[in-house]
Amino acid sequence: MEGLDIKQIRKEYGAKCAVDSISFQARAGEITGILGPNGAGKTTAIRMIMGITAPDDGEIQFSLNGTTYPGVPKSMVGYLPEERGLYKEARVIDVLFFLAGLKNVDKAVIKERAMTWLAKFGLEDYATSKIEQLSKGMAQKVQFIASILHQPKLIILDEPFSGLDPVSQDVFKAEIRELANQGATILLSSHQMNIVEELCDRIFLIHQGREVSYGTVQEIKEQYGNYRVIVWAHQDIHEVVSLPSVAHYNQPGSKRWVLTLKDGVRPADFLASIPSTATISELSIARMSLHDIFVKIAQGGINDETDLEDSPMGNHAELA
Amino acid sequence: MMRQTWKIAQWEIMRNLRNKQFIIGLLITPLIMLVFAGLPRLLERWNEPQMLTYYVVDETQSIMDSGLTLSNVELKIHTGGSDSAEAVVRDTDATGYLVISAEFLKTGEASIIYQHRNHEGVAVLQSVLTNVLQQARVQETDMDREQLVYLTSESSVVAMAMEDADVPDSHGIVVGIASIVLVFFLVFSSGTMLMQSALQEKRDRMAEVVLSSISSSNLMQGKIIGHFLLGILQLGFWLLLGLPAVIYLLDFPVLEALASANLPLIIFFVLGGYLLFSAVFVGIGATMEDLQSAGNSQGLVIMIPMMSFLFIAPVVQNPDGIIAQVASIFPITSPVIMIMRAAITRVPMWQIMASAVALGITVVIIGMMAAKIFRIGMLMYGKTADMGEIMKWLRYKDVG
Numbered sequence: 001m002e003g004l005d006i007k008q009i010r011k012e013y014g015a016k017c018a019v020d021s022i023s024f025q026a027r028a029g030e031i032t033g034i035l036g037p038n039g040a041g042k043t044t045a046i047r048m049i050m051g052i053t054a055p056d057d058g059e060i061q062f063s064l065n066g067t068t069y070p071g072v073p074k075s076m077v078g079y080l081p082e083e084r085g086l087y088k089e090a091r092v093i094d095v096l097f098f099l100a101g102l103k104n105v106d107k108a109v110i111k112e113r114a115m116t117w118l119a120k121f122g123l124e125d126y127a128t129s130k131i132e133q134l135s136k137g138m139a140q141k142v143q144f145i146a147s148i149l150h151q152p153k154l155i156i157l158d159e160p161f162s163g164l165d166p167v168s169q170d171v172f173k174a175e176i177r178e179l180a181n182q183g184a185t186i187l188l189s190s191h192q193m194n195i196v197e198e199l200c201d202r203i204f205l206i207h208q209g210r211e212v213s214y215g216t217v218q219e220i221k222e223q224y225g226n227y228r229v230i231v232w233a234h235q236d237i238h239e240v241v242s243l244p245s246v247a248h249y250n251q252p253g254s255k256r257w258v259l260t261l262k263d264g265v266r267p268a269d270f271l272a273s274i275p276s277t278a279t280i281s282e283l284s285i286a287r288m289s290l291h292d293i294f295v296k297i298a299q300g301g302i303n304d305e306t307d308l309e310d311s312p313m314g315n316h317a318e319l320a
Numbered sequence: 321m322m323r324q325t326w327k328i329a330q331w332e333i334m335r336n337l338r339n340k341q342f343i344i345g346l347l348i349t350p351l352i353m354l355v356f357a358g359l360p361r362l363l364e365r366w367n368e369p370q371m372l373t374y375y376v377v378d379e380t381q382s383i384m385d386s387g388l389t390l391s392n393v394e395l396k397i398h399t400g401g402s403d404s405a406e407a408v409v410r411d412t413d414a415t416g417y418l419v420i421s422a423e424f425l426k427t428g429e430a431s432i433i434y435q436h437r438n439h440e441g442v443a444v445l446q447s448v449l450t451n452v453l454q455q456a457r458v459q460e461t462d463m464d465r466e467q468l469v470y471l472t473s474e475s476s477v478v479a480m481a482m483e484d485a486d487v488p489d490s491h492g493i494v495v496g497i498a499s500i501v502l503v504f505f506l507v508f509s510s511g512t513m514l515m516q517s518a519l520q521e522k523r524d525r526m527a528e529v530v531l532s533s534i535s536s537s538n539l540m541q542g543k544i545i546g547h548f549l550l551g552i553l554q555l556g557f558w559l560l561l562g563l564p565a566v567i568y569l570l571d572f573p574v575l576e577a578l579a580s581a582n583l584p585l586i587i588f589f590v591l592g593g594y595l596l597f598s599a600v601f602v603g604i605g606a607t608m609e610d611l612q613s614a615g616n617s618q619g620l621v622i623m624i625p626m627m628s629f630l631f632i633a634p635v636v637q638n639p640d641g642i643i644a645q646v647a648s649i650f651p652i653t654s655p656v657i658m659i660m661r662a663a664i665t666r667v668p669m670w671q672i673m674a675s676a677v678a679l680g681i682t683v684v685i686i687g688m689m690a691a692k693i694f695r696i697g698m699l700m701y702g703k704t705a706d707m708g709e710i711m712k713w714l715r716y717k718d719v720g
Contacts, residue, residue, distance in 0.1 A: 014712060050532045052699065079532040083701065085525035089339055098331050102324065102533035146529070156532075 002028035002063050003185040004049065004072065004154060009058035011044050018044040020209040021058065026202070028064070028153075031176065031186040033200035035193075037298035041209040042189050043082075046156055049187070050077050062185075064153050075103050078152030082159045082189070084143050088132040092123070092142055095131060096149060103150035110149060117145040121171070136163055144172065148179065155179060156187045161195055173199060193291040203290075207297050217290065224296070225288030227267055229259040232282035239275045324534040328542020332517060333550055346554055350561050372441040374432070375405050375417035380424050382452055393444045402433075409435055418445055425456045491577035496663020499586045500656050502555065506590070507597040507625045510551035514598055515605035517543055518698065523610065527698040536695040544598045551594075582662050585672065592679040593655025596686055597625045603690030606697030607705040628656035639665035649675045651682035689714060 004026040011019040019041045026032035036042050047053045049060055051071050062072040086095050093114060100110040118124045121141040131139055140163060148155060157176065161169050176199065180186050190196050196203065196217075203220055205212040213220050226247065231237060232255055241249045241259060249259040261270055267285045274280070288296075336342040375398040376383055383395065398405045398417065405417040416434030424430055430449055432442060458468050521527050530539055604621050631647040638644060639661050648658040648667065654675045661667050696713045697705060705713075 047528075047699070052528065052531045052536075074533055077532050079529055081525060081528050083525040085523070087335065087520075087524055087526060090335055091338075094334070094338075098327075099529065099533070101327055102530065143529075 001025060002065075003030070004032075004187070005059075005061040005063065006045075006049070007059040007061070009045070009048055009055040009060060011048060011053065011055055017209050019048070019055075022204075022206060022209075022211045023058075024204040024211070024214045026154075026185050026187050028185045029180055029183050030201040031180050031188055031199055033196045033203040034187055034189045034206065035191075035196065035203055035294060036206035036212075037294075040206045042206060043158075044209075045206065046079075046158065046187070046189070049154075050074075050079060050156065062154060072154050075150065076153040078147040078150065078155045080144055080147040080155075080157045080160055082162075084140055086131045086139060086143055086146075089130060091128050091130055092118070092134070093127045095142070096146055099146045100149040103152075105150045113149050113151075114145065117149065118142075120175075121145070137165060137168055140164060141168070144175075152184065154185045154187070156189075158189045159191065160188070161190060161192055169195070191294075193289070193294055197290045205294075205297060212297055220293065221287050221290065224293045226263060227261040227265065227270070227285055228288055229261065229270065230284045231257045231259065231280055233257070233278075233280050235279050237278055237280065240278050240280070243270070243273055245270050245273055324538045325542040325545065328530075328534070328539055329546035329549065332543055332546030333553070336513070336550055346557060349554075350558050353558075353562070354565070372438055372444075373412070373414040374441065374445065375409055375414060376420065377402055377405050377417060378420045379422040380420055380456075382425070382456055383420065383448075393441055395448075406433065409433075415441055420449070424449075425453065428453050491573065491581070493663045495577050495581035495586070496659050499581075499590055499659045499663075503590050503593045503655050503659070504625070505555065506548065506551045506594045507601075509554070510547045510594070511598050511601040511625075513550070514543055514547040515601045517547065518602050518605035518694070519608055519610065522606065522698055522701070525701070531698065536698065537691050539698075540599075540602055540691055540694045543602055544595070547598065548594060585662050586659055588676060589655045589659050589679070592676075592683055593625075595683050596651065596655070596679065599683070599687045599690040600624065603693040603697070606694040607700075607710055608697075609701075609704045624652060628653045631657050632660065635660055636664065645671060649678055651675075651679045654679050 006022065006024050006026075008021045008023050009019060010017070010021045022041075022045065024032075034042055034045065044053070048055045049072060051074060060071050062069045062076070064076070087098075090098075093111075096114045097107065097110055100114075101107070105113075115124060115127065118127055121144075123138060123141060126134060126138065131142065134142065144160065147157070155176075160172055160176070164172060173195070176186060176188070188196070188200060200217060202214070202216055204214045205220065213223055215223065229246075231240065234255060237257060240246075241257060245261055245265040247260045247262040249257055251257050270285070370392065372393045373396060374393065375396050377398050377400075383397070395418075396414075398408060400408075402417075402419055405419075408414070409417050413435070415436050415438055416432055418430060418432050420430045428449075432445060434441075454468060454472070455465065458465070463471075521530070527539075534542075600621060628647075631643065631653055634641070635644040635647060635657055644657065644661055647653045648661045649671060658667070658672070658675050662672075693710060693713055
């Protein structure tokens with residue numbers, strides 16, 4: 001497999017285990033999402049992948065064109081950090097020269113690529129402006145350019161869309177997808193689940209330093225997102241909630257029930273099993289969204305009945 | 321690896337050279353120095369000595385044949401009494417009047433009543449009166465003036481080093497003092513800039529991006545080298561402006577002095593001192609969130625280089641004494657004190673070697689500790705670390 005291979009990496013700070021033996025792969029040409037609540041260990045994991053800190057244990061391999069490197073060579077990594085900032089008093093072009101220069105790119109090449117990218121984002125007139133003169137969105141574009149100017153083989157993007165307007169978000173999404181199509185391995189960390197769902201080929205879920213799940217978006221939804229049924233009815237629906245295919249239910253309103261189906265129960269089978277006597281006025285069935293799965297993980301499972309209102313439960317025993 | 325360090329150094333230099341504040345500081349500092357150092361000297365050159373006028377009420381009639389030439393004190397005999405003398409002094413805006421009573425030749429006591437206070441005038445009058453008194457009393461003993469001069473002449477001592485004593489000459493002392501100023505400048509000016517640069521990189525959230533390209537030790541070394549070169553650049557610029565002024569105003573043989581100083585020793589200890597304290601400063605900078613949040617511990621650490629000040633006076637008084645010997649070997653004070661001792665006395669070779677080795681080892685140890693703190697501190701956002709945390713970082717086995 002070409003791309004990034006993380007094997008059982010672990011990192012402790014004093015008594016605290018920030019990353020506890022996690023493993024996953026990010027394939028070349030794919031966008032892999034790394035998701036988890038704040039403090040889950042994402043930043044520590046990303047720092048280890050970039051070689052800023054070394055894992056206490058485990059291995060990080062990067063394969064490209066048939067060669068496997070122990071750790072990712074620094075010249076091949078491009079990084080867009082979550083907390084953005086650039087040298088405020090420096091000029092845009094100087095910052096690009098400096099950062100790409102650290103990756104050993106030739107000056108003439110930097111200049112040519114920089115101008116192409118700046119033009120792509122409509123910033124060609126700002127090349128000699130100081131960073132502090134740019135708007136937040138412009139600075140973010142400059143930093144994105146800085147992270148990919150050296151044509152990295154592994155691109156790590158931490159919250160690339162935060163603070164961008166919808167138009168710029170679409171431009172970013174298209175560029176990121178294009179970079180993947182050109183063969184780059186892309187690791188994307190974001191809390192905007194709709195974008196993750198739309199963009200990521202695979203997802204690695206981390207919580208409290210441990211792996212929660214790893215797979216394609218569909219696999220994860222199948223794993224965690226049991227079907228959720230919302231029923232509106234004027235009378236009691238005892239005969240529905242007591243069906244064997246229902247894992248559990250609650251009644252957040254006097255006329256509304258939220259049912260979670262058992263693992264492996266398909267919507268059609270559930271619908272077929274509803275007695276014809278049931279007086280249902282309205283019914284909807286949907287998988288738990290990635291957003292809800294994420295929220296559930298962040299909360300360490302669902303303990304409170306009220307959570308069911310917006311965040312239908314799944315198999316939280318697996319998450320505990 | 322060295323290339324990456326050099327890129328950081330270049331970036332630090334270029335960033336500052338493009339920075340308005342730095343350029344303004346570069347241009348304004350020599351102006352300020354000129355004002356503070358040059359102006360009083362210039363004023364002194366232009367300042368004509370002020371003429372002092374004293375009226376003399378001389379009841380002994382002895383002042384006129386005192387035979388003394390007075391450069392800027394004019395004595396005018398007043399024939400009236402004290403009361404009218406005061407009125408004359410007031411009318412003519414004279415400095416004051418001198419009353420030599422009839423008892424003077426016996427008691428030696430006279431009084432000056434002044435309108436304008438002037439210590440120089442009093443001193444001149446005192447020496448005039450002493451002379452008058454001595455002459456009057458010599459006449460009583462039949463001694464002539466030549467004999468008096470012969471009897472009261474002062475000794476004159478010339479201090480000269482033995483030809484083989486190998487003691488630095490006075491020009492060397494000037495170079496020594498200039499080198500100490502250089503150490504303090506590099507440590508405090510460049511050191512502070514260095515600290516701010518680490519702080520700023522953290523605040524601008526660039527540390528992580530840069531560290532995704534190069535190692536933290538390269539980053540730290542690059543910063544230290546960059547700011548050293550910036551400091552030298554600043555000093556070089558100022559010297560270029562200031563040297564002609566120094567030669568004109570102070571009439572000092574600069575080249576001769578440089579030739580007579582122990583340059584290899586000075587260069588080693590200036591460099592060693594800078595490296596030692598810059599490592600401390602950059603490490604401390606990495607532990608802080610911003611300058612305002614610098615805790616007491618950080619403040620104390622920044623004061624460490626000042627320790628040398630405590631030893632300067634005792635070392636000048638007794639450059640071969642035990643305090644001087646210890647302070648010139650102890651690595652925190654040695655950069656300043658060794659340069660100073662070498663300028664004023666002949667330091668035994670073993671002490672120089674011991675001091676150099678101690679400084680070298682300390683630079684390496686402190687550098688390694690600073691690198692560890694820098695590596696963790698640069699990636700820590702949101703708060704200033706306290707001493708306890710910094711000690712904890714130092715105990716981490718592997719941070720990289």
